[in-house]
Structures are given as C-alpha cells and as structure tokens.
Amino acid sequence: MKIAKHIFLISINVFMLLLISSCSEEDTEIESYFEITETQLYAPPEETEFNIDISTNVNWKIVSTPDWIQVMPEVDYNINKLQITVFENEGYSSREGKIKIKTTGTVFEIEIRQGTFYEDFRKCYVTFEASGYQGNSVFTVYTQSDAKPDYYWGFTIRHEQNLSDEVYSDQYRISSCEEFMYNGYEMIPTETTILHIGESEFAYKKDDASYFTGGFHGNETLEEINFFIDNDLITNLSSEFTMRPCEEFSYLQKSIMHKNDISHTEEATHIKRTTIKDGGYNTKNTLIGIETVSMNICYGSIVSVSIDVGEKGYTDNFNESITFNQNGNRKMEEVNDIMFLWSNDSQLSTKIKSVFSIHNNSSKQYIWDTQYYSKYYRYIQNVDLGIGEVWNFETKVIFNKMR
Structure with a gap:
C-alpha cells in the first residue's frame, strides 16, 4: 500500500513538472517580427543614397536587386540599417525596380523609382x-x-x-x-x-x-x-x-x-x-x-x-x-x-x-x-x-x- 502511494506521489510530481515546464515554454515564446521603415523610394537621376532602418529578431538576406542599385549589407550581420545606393541614370529616363528581402517564409519588397524630382x-x-x-x-x-x-x-x-x-x-x-x-x-x-x-x-x-x-x-x-x-x-x-x-x-x-x-x-x-x-x-x-x-x-x-x-x-x-x-x-x-x-x-x-x-x-x-x-x-x-x-x-x- 505504501509503495503504491509512493508511486502515485512520484507520478503527480512528474506531471506537475511537465505542466510547469510547458507553461514556462509558452510564457517565454517570442513572436518573430520583421519591420522596415520604407517600402517606396523615389530617386533623382543623379546617384543617390538612402539609409533604411530595419527592426527584426529573425535572419534575413537580400535575394534580388536591380543592377543599377547596390545594397549593403546583403545579409544579416546584426546590423539594423540598409544602405541603398541608386546609381546615376545617365539617360535621365524613368526606371523602376524592386529590392527583395527574404526572411523565414516571407519576402519583403522595397520599390525604387528613379526619375527627376517629382515635386x-x-x-x-x-x-x-x-x-x-x-x-x-x-x-x-x-x-x-x-x-x-x-x-x-x-x-x-x-x-x-x-x-x-x-x-x-x-x-x-x-x-x-x-x-x-x-x-x-x-x-x-x-x-x-x-x-x-x-x-x-x-x-x-x-x-x-x-x-x-x-x-x-x-x-x-x-x-x-x-x-x-x-x-x-x-x-x-x-x-x-x-x-x-x-x-x-x-x-x-x-x-x-x-x-x-x-x-x-x-x-x-x-x-x-x-x-x-x-x-x-x-x-x-x-x-x-x-x-x-x-x-x-x-x-x-x-x-x-x-x-x-x-x-x-x-x-x-x-x-x-x-x-x-x-x-x-x-x-x-x-x-x-x-x-x-x-x-x-x-x-x-x-x-x-x-x-x-x-x-x-x-x-x-x-x-x-x-x-x-x-x-x-x-x-x-x-x-x-x-x-x-x-x-x-x-x-x-x-x-x-x-x-
């Protein structure tokens, strides 16, 4: 009888430990996020630089960039800024392109359009x-x-x-x-x-x-x-x-x-x-x-x-x-x-x-x-x-x- 009672108490203790552990994991789980301050940029024909802020807790990388745009960095090095360089458009005609940033399961886009001063x-x-x-x-x-x-x-x-x-x-x-x-x-x-x-x-x-x-x-x-x-x-x-x-x-x-x-x-x-x-x-x-x-x-x-x-x-x-x-x-x-x-x-x-x-x-x-x-x-x-x-x-x- 004492042995059965002892086994029952051990089982209860194990169950409570598992329950506490499960609740602890749920309480401490952090939701992933990726936020970027600008998704549309307008550039004049001259070479132009933009600095874009990123706020995230997930890994990311650049997967696509037009050849007239340079982005630094191209992958996540724990840097919360993108430095975007739009090269000079010698023909002074309008053009547009997209920078694509991939995170886990999601692709974000920054649309860049270059022409003259739209204002x-x-x-x-x-x-x-x-x-x-x-x-x-x-x-x-x-x-x-x-x-x-x-x-x-x-x-x-x-x-x-x-x-x-x-x-x-x-x-x-x-x-x-x-x-x-x-x-x-x-x-x-x-x-x-x-x-x-x-x-x-x-x-x-x-x-x-x-x-x-x-x-x-x-x-x-x-x-x-x-x-x-x-x-x-x-x-x-x-x-x-x-x-x-x-x-x-x-x-x-x-x-x-x-x-x-x-x-x-x-x-x-x-x-x-x-x-x-x-x-x-x-x-x-x-x-x-x-x-x-x-x-x-x-x-x-x-x-x-x-x-x-x-x-x-x-x-x-x-x-x-x-x-x-x-x-x-x-x-x-x-x-x-x-x-x-x-x-x-x-x-x-x-x-x-x-x-x-x-x-x-x-x-x-x-x-x-x-x-x-x-x-x-x-x-x-x-x-x-x-x-x-x-x-x-x-x-x-x-x-x-x-x-």
Missing part, C-alpha cells in the same frame, strides 16, 4: 497642334497619376470635321487616351491604352433611326467652342505650344444635333463641358430640345475603357468581381451609377461615377465586353425630349496606378 512635376501639361489631325487642331492633355507622380494619362482632344451627308460632323471630342511616363523632359509612351478610340462622352439613338446621333457617330456640328487652361480662356489658336504646365484643362462646346435627312434638320442643342484634371476627366452634357425627339435609348454616360484597364469589374451590388472575356456581351447590367474596373497586368484602375437629372434612380449601367474595350454605358430608354426641355448628364472618371 517639380505639375499636375497637368497641355500641348497644342494647330493642324495635328487631318489639317485640324489637336490638344493633348497629360494629367498626373495621384499614386505615382511620374505616370500621366495623355488625353487626345481633336477637331473632327466631315460634313458629308453620311457623317455630318464638325466638333471637338475626346478621341483616345494613352499612358505615359514623364522624366522631367519628355513624355515617354508605355504602349498602354487607357481609352480606346470611340465615343467617350455622349450619344443617343432615335426610335426611327438605325444609327446613333452625336460624337463619334456624327450628325453633330459645333456653333461655339472655347478652351481653358486653369479657367483662363485660350485666345490664340493659331500659335502652337508644347507642354504648357497647369492644374487643369477644359473645353466648352455648344453644338447642334441633326436629323439624318437631306436638309440635316436641327433637333436639339448640345452643350458639353469636359474638364481634365486630377488623374481623370469630368464631362457634363446638357441636351435642350429644339423639336420633340423620341429616343429608343440615350447614353448619358459613355467611357471607352480599354482592355488594358478593364480586365476585371466590380460594383457594390455584386458579391464578387467579374473577369471579362471579350465575348461581345453585356456584363454587370444593373440599376446603379458607379463602377470600378482594373487590370492586374497593367496595375491600372478606374472609378466611374455618373449623375443624371432625369431617371437617375432607375437608370441602368453595364459593360459592353469586346476585344477592343470594356466599354461603360449608363442609359435611359424609351424617352421623349420635349421642345425646350433640358436634360443634364454628368460623368466623372478617375484613373490610377494600383501600386
């Missing part, structure tokens, strides 16, 4: 050619990315004129938009398209028509046109200029919408103000009835988002994003006034928001998913514009780099 860049630059498109004038307006200051979106606004009976067009409009990188001296195209060629502002189709009216589709001729840089009227359109810095550019056009008949009968007045600034554009279309115009459909918001931007889409009414497949169908059609599109490949995104003065709470939007673009439409259908009646449609479009 000297202006939000907008305007170039004007008096005869840049078929002998007519062209504006190219570059508006700066908010996330990456050396990226710009270059909007082309051109005077399109074809007064043949089939087209009957004389107007200014946004025809396209491309992505550029700015090195402080010139805009360098990245070969990425932002807006595909087509209509990106306004059009409608009447009940008895087989073709649309307005913008790219024709049957629209201007009566008045004014251009503004920082709200100052441009008074001289005979002298060309290049890369004029500013905060914003806008144009205000009054035009007439015509019937598709031999006499090109006037049916409505169209007043359009498009402003390019802050990484995108805002266009307000006002339509005033001259005659009663019965419309099958009126597209108050149109944005020809290229497939370089429109790879995926999302709205607040969908639980998941949609990946577009360019099969020519309508996607994401719903009553809504906002949409987000983006591309992981180009790291570009856009937010589109529209406001209608009529049927705003019942207007549908959708993406026409083709091989050329993920084109955004918002519309009203089966409506009559009365004589003297005024409709307003406003669309705001912002583009940006995701990282």
Whole structure:
C-alpha cells in the first residue's frame, strides 16, 4: 500500500513538472517580427543614397536587386540599417525596380523609382497642334497619376470635321487616351491604352433611326467652342505650344444635333463641358430640345475603357468581381451609377461615377465586353425630349496606378 502511494506521489510530481515546464515554454515564446521603415523610394537621376532602418529578431538576406542599385549589407550581420545606393541614370529616363528581402517564409519588397524630382512635376501639361489631325487642331492633355507622380494619362482632344451627308460632323471630342511616363523632359509612351478610340462622352439613338446621333457617330456640328487652361480662356489658336504646365484643362462646346435627312434638320442643342484634371476627366452634357425627339435609348454616360484597364469589374451590388472575356456581351447590367474596373497586368484602375437629372434612380449601367474595350454605358430608354426641355448628364472618371 505504501509503495503504491509512493508511486502515485512520484507520478503527480512528474506531471506537475511537465505542466510547469510547458507553461514556462509558452510564457517565454517570442513572436518573430520583421519591420522596415520604407517600402517606396523615389530617386533623382543623379546617384543617390538612402539609409533604411530595419527592426527584426529573425535572419534575413537580400535575394534580388536591380543592377543599377547596390545594397549593403546583403545579409544579416546584426546590423539594423540598409544602405541603398541608386546609381546615376545617365539617360535621365524613368526606371523602376524592386529590392527583395527574404526572411523565414516571407519576402519583403522595397520599390525604387528613379526619375527627376517629382515635386517639380505639375499636375497637368497641355500641348497644342494647330493642324495635328487631318489639317485640324489637336490638344493633348497629360494629367498626373495621384499614386505615382511620374505616370500621366495623355488625353487626345481633336477637331473632327466631315460634313458629308453620311457623317455630318464638325466638333471637338475626346478621341483616345494613352499612358505615359514623364522624366522631367519628355513624355515617354508605355504602349498602354487607357481609352480606346470611340465615343467617350455622349450619344443617343432615335426610335426611327438605325444609327446613333452625336460624337463619334456624327450628325453633330459645333456653333461655339472655347478652351481653358486653369479657367483662363485660350485666345490664340493659331500659335502652337508644347507642354504648357497647369492644374487643369477644359473645353466648352455648344453644338447642334441633326436629323439624318437631306436638309440635316436641327433637333436639339448640345452643350458639353469636359474638364481634365486630377488623374481623370469630368464631362457634363446638357441636351435642350429644339423639336420633340423620341429616343429608343440615350447614353448619358459613355467611357471607352480599354482592355488594358478593364480586365476585371466590380460594383457594390455584386458579391464578387467579374473577369471579362471579350465575348461581345453585356456584363454587370444593373440599376446603379458607379463602377470600378482594373487590370492586374497593367496595375491600372478606374472609378466611374455618373449623375443624371432625369431617371437617375432607375437608370441602368453595364459593360459592353469586346476585344477592343470594356466599354461603360449608363442609359435611359424609351424617352421623349420635349421642345425646350433640358436634360443634364454628368460623368466623372478617375484613373490610377494600383501600386
């Protein structure tokens, strides 16, 4: 009996020692961490050094570095600083690269972008050619990315004129938009398209028509046109200029919408103000009835988002994003006034928001998913514009780099 009791006491003591040991190990276990003070660096073209602080209790090493960057040290020697040297960029063009640091099971990145001094860049630059498109004038307006200051979106606004009976067009409009990188001296195209060629502002189709009216589709001729840089009227359109810095550019056009008949009968007045600034554009279309115009459909918001931007889409009414497949169908059609599109490949995104003065709470939007673009439409259908009646449609479009 005493032996059994003695064995029992020994067992209890061993169990308590194991329990205390286990609790002690849990209490003293230290969680690993790796913290770095900077993950994005901007360097001028000249050779530049950066010192980055590291706070960690794990081993690490540099696993990847661009050949125009030197990092010391390359492995952990109990030093809590990285000395990064960005070598001179003799071509003064922009370039970017990543330093990759590996710890146990995790890779951290420091993104480095080299160009000129970004704080000297202006939000907008305007170039004007008096005869840049078929002998007519062209504006190219570059508006700066908010996330990456050396990226710009270059909007082309051109005077399109074809007064043949089939087209009957004389107007200014946004025809396209491309992505550029700015090195402080010139805009360098990245070969990425932002807006595909087509209509990106306004059009409608009447009940008895087989073709649309307005913008790219024709049957629209201007009566008045004014251009503004920082709200100052441009008074001289005979002298060309290049890369004029500013905060914003806008144009205000009054035009007439015509019937598709031999006499090109006037049916409505169209007043359009498009402003390019802050990484995108805002266009307000006002339509005033001259005659009663019965419309099958009126597209108050149109944005020809290229497939370089429109790879995926999302709205607040969908639980998941949609990946577009360019099969020519309508996607994401719903009553809504906002949409987000983006591309992981180009790291570009856009937010589109529209406001209608009529049927705003019942207007549908959708993406026409083709091989050329993920084109955004918002519309009203089966409506009559009365004589003297005024409709307003406003669309705001912002583009940006995701990282």
